[in-house]
Amino acid sequence: MRVLKVSAQEEGQRLNRMLAKYMQLAPRSFFYKMLRKKNIKLNGKKADGSEKVAAGDEITLYLADETIESFRKQISEQEKKTKSSRSKSMKIPVVYEDQDILVLNKPVGVLSQKADRYDYSLVEWLEDYLGKDSAQTFRPGICNRLDRNTSGLVVAGKSIHGLQWMNRLFKERTLKKYYLCLVHGAVKGEKKLHGYLKKDSGKNIVTVVRSPENGTVEIETQYQPLQVVFWEGEPYTLLKIHLITGKSHQIRAHLASIGYPAVGDAKYGRRGKAEQQFHLRSQLLHAWQLELSKEEYLPSLYWNKIFIADLPRKFAQVLEGIGFDVDILDV
16 A cells, blocks of 8 residues: 655646556556546545645555556666766756746756756756655646757746646747847847748758748747947847747747858858857857746736846857947846
8 A cells, every 4th residue: 555645746637647647657547447446545535536636635555566666667777877977967047936936047058858868958957956756746847948059048847836837828928038149140120020930850950931831830030139249350240039939949040041140050050250269069049038927827926027047158258259248138
């Protein structure tokens, strides 16, 4: 027999989904059968699995430990070793934290979610940071993703409630996302770009086209030039970008399609004097601000909230080296 106590982070989810997260390898029919035979009870009573659990609820599993463990995923020693070594070296600045959400400033080079079994991404870092209990079924997750070499704001859910709430806001686009990007060329005037994104999964590259085609998605990107500087005979512009939609590689591909590629972008840009002088290996693109304009988002965010992520040191050094006035970024 084993008793699971529902934590504040887990409340709000259905009982059958919590059981499926705890015993990931068990078929759904197994839970229905055990619930029907009263081998699994909620607060000492028969349940059908549709109940929403609350903090403090007790789920009793009248099952042998061997049966329970056979349905739980096991982490290999290699994965544990890899995770331990990388967790010690990864430093993630926390911009904001409450009982429901975390807002992080992701550094360049860090994966939002792992692409390979042995990767250590923000999701794994979250588990270590929050001290995830092995018996807990809720796994903290991120609500928005950034490319590996794009830095800046990533929102994570610390509870089911926070994760679901913020995921909905990103999906419905009821919050505003602003980026900073240094581009080649002298950009004049604020403009909203519209187009369609076509993805080549094999090459991990996207193309912007003017009209919809089979497999394309509609995109919108708005930009505002903050400052133009001529350095070593070439113009550079610091842009403030409002990401209206938010698809993979959207900003980089959209800007490159109109002749203003991001500085340092090896995939969609070109290697110019700035890339050589400052030894750039990644695009200077930073998720700078996140604005929540409504009051009813979460109890912990009952006031209008703007999150701001400090620029990476490398980005700031390049701006200063070229001659930009970084004081214009003070808000």
